[in-house]
Amino acid sequence: MPALPDPHTSRAVLLGTGTFERPELPDISAIRNNLSALAEALRSERVWGLPRDHCVVVPDPSTNIELLDPIVAAAQQATDTLILYYAGHGLVDSKHGDLHLTLTTTDTRRIYTAVPYSNVRDIVLDSRAARRIVILDCCYSGRALGTMADPATTVVNEASAEGTYILAAAAENKIALAPPGEPFTAFTGAFLDTLRTGIPGESEMLNLDAIYNQVLGRMRESSRPLPQKRDRNTAGRLSLVHNQAHPAVLDLHRAAHSFLQVDTGVAEVTRALLTELFAEDPAARRRAAEALARLDNREEAVLTALDSSIRDDLDHEVRRSARNAFLQLGDPAEFGMIRIPAGDFVMGTSDRGRAMLRAQLGLEGAWTYSESPERRVSLPSYFIDRTPVTNAEFDAFVRATGYRTVCEIEGSGHVKTRGGGQVTEVPGVDWAHPAGPGSTWRDLPDHPVTLLAWPDVAAYAAWAGKQLPTEAQWEKAARGTGGRLWPWGDTWREGVCNVSAFHAARLGGPGAPRTDWWQTFDQLRDAPLTTPVGSFPDGASPYGLLDCAGNVCERTSDWYDRYPDGWDSSEHYGRKYHVLRGGAFHHGPELARTAARDFAHPLFRTFHDGFRCVVNVPE
The missing domain is CATH 3.40.50.1460 (Rossmann fold)
Structure with missing residues (x-):
């Protein structure tokens, strides 16, 4: 032959x-x-x-x-x-x-x-x-x-x-x-x-x-x-x-996985599902992957079969189902994700937390009332990206789907230019050209993707078979169960995240005021301010998430509204803005806190907002 x-x-x-x-x-x-x-x-x-x-x-x-x-x-x-x-x-x-x-x-x-x-x-x-x-x-x-x-x-x-x-x-x-x-x-x-x-x-x-x-x-x-x-x-x-239609081709493919022909100790029902994972019908293959996850069989034979399906199956939906099954049964780190166990955690900010902020940063606490009251929230298990989505990852989505972002359709994005501290709408700026015409994301493949509106991040998440995290999911993954002020603990530390003080020291020297550099910064001239994801391992959360403090604000799926039993009021509350978490490169320690809340209009697309995704698993 x-x-x-x-x-x-x-x-x-x-x-x-x-x-x-x-x-x-x-x-x-x-x-x-x-x-x-x-x-x-x-x-x-x-x-x-x-x-x-x-x-x-x-x-x-x-x-x-x-x-x-x-x-x-x-x-x-x-x-x-x-x-x-x-x-x-x-x-x-x-x-x-x-x-x-x-x-x-x-x-x-x-x-x-x-x-x-x-x-x-x-x-x-x-x-x-x-x-x-x-x-x-x-x-x-x-x-x-x-x-x-x-x-x-x-x-x-x-x-x-x-x-x-x-x-x-x-x-x-x-x-x-x-x-x-x-x-x-x-x-x-x-x-x-x-x-x-x-x-x-x-x-x-x-x-x-x-x-x-x-x-x-x-x-x-x-x-x-x-x-x-x-x-x-x-x-x-x-x-x-x-030739995918030739009977011998499927037989050869299955033969490459010897666990289908020899006794590996896998239960008969699992063996049948492993065989079905390589059936001709994509729907059957997808159902087999989902069923394997429910069986909770973590033997090497199962993981090997799922890995093969993820790499080789030509159907996008089958690959997603196999990946989700592998997340539950194998090591989620292989897909850049971390499992957050089921259980409750402390969410929000208490009077004690405000007192600690006043002692460390000299900040009064009224502006934290949107984070109150502090309460315990219980969540089922889920998986979350270890780092924000990068330019290279977003490019893979665009190449696969031909998707055009809001910036590309409208012909402009929101960035900071010289003079003053305000972000303005600038023509020719989008995720692929973050510093305007002539710039390219290819110079920043491992930086978080920015200049995306809500429809853009939602479209990416749907394509990837993921979701945007809720506020609660984001906060638990960033702070753990005990109510930390920052991902690493209750004491602010310089140099462990990408926030304004990092750039002040870089541009103006040690001790430089953390806000002065922002007045003269110009995204079209001085970009980037983002750093490659994972650049600050000392700022990791208790679960191992990186970039939870600074780098880019991260979109969540929740509308910005008063917490249950909250007492404050705001004209911004309601189904008008989505919640942002984590703070960005131009923010101070107060917005880099795990409980801090910010917000953005669904169509606002700026150079300091990004996102990460979650995968919710059935109980």
Whole structure:
């Protein structure tokens, strides 16, 4: 039986341009879904098993360098198989008829602002790879979202490169590229479906011709644009992926988990669920994962099966269910989470707490009345992120879903600029460009993501299969059960968290007033003030949470309102603002307390607010 390409000596570069600065090039939101789903499939052991760092994803390149450099690197590294995928609008040079690939900055009136396909072809030709696969899911004219402008054969002829296999998603005029309501573009959706579900009656391994013929048939059946292909040097007979529809493939996958075939001491009901965890039906696999969690069987066989499902299952919901089961049965630290045990804790601030604050900080206590009365609150067990969600983690969500944040839609965010202490709305600022145009989150991958509104953080949590913490969940995880003022104890300590005094000492020297630097700080000029998550281990909570004091304020799911049996009043109470916890880099010790409450409007998106998530588990 032919072997698959060696994943360790193969490379894939997946490029897609789905957002554009020019209005004549409509955005194609499905392209981000294309990229993440295709990368997920190629990396899956069930499909091929390409190592993560051998499959490079480049969403929305804005320059020639951003598009071409990853192709050059992969072409130099690959010796077995090189895969190049591009999705986006395509343009044709009206003078020479040459194909060009669009960038986010492409201007259709200036063909030179797009990348000539000939540049890409030359790089592919120079590769040491024995086999080269080029997949083009692009249009020419860009006249409107979802149209292809020229005959399919033109794409193939233009794309031709000796020694490669070309799959071209060319189409007739006025045929949709990204059908409304569907997550993927038409061609890539059919291609992905073939990788995920396989082809009944074909061999255990699918070659390129079989994949092409299946995609062609599906596109023809649905009256969609018909793809074209060209192969040189028998590349079409190259086995590329495991055929998910072949009975032997599931048997081979199960055989890799010897606990399904040998007596491991696992109860019969558990053994049956382990088998069901690799069934063909995703719903059955999801139910099996949920049932395994309820059985509370923590044997290595169960954890190994769940880990395999988390890594290899192609269904997002199944992976989430397997992860939740692993959280309950295994070590939640493997997923960056901490288990908070069921039980009660002290919530809020008492007169004794106010007296301690007055003695240490010289602060009067009236402004803490929103935290009163102190009371004991009982919570079931739950899991909470050890650190706030980072830029890199939020980017994974955006790449997987094509999500656009409120800042990106509105074109502005709330940041501090020079002069005075107020935060103002500034154009061009968003989570991916935290210091305005020209800045990038990629310079701060491990910093907490900011400049998000409530709908943005809620969307991330839903995608991740998590929730925003309630006030009570956040406070218990940050202070423990005994009512600490700060995560580390009842005495304020300098240097164990990212708050205003940290920046005063850094910018003005030891003993510098903690508020002076804020008056001249400019986010567009002086960013960042955030620090990588987990930078202050000495500030950990009793449960091991980090960044509970300072760095960024953290959103919770609760509305800002009076506590039960509270006596104070505020115009801000009611279903108008969500509660923030933990304080941020520009706050003092008083707002870095575990019981301190702040608030923000659901659509307020600023550079000092972030979030972390929880997973609630059934009792």
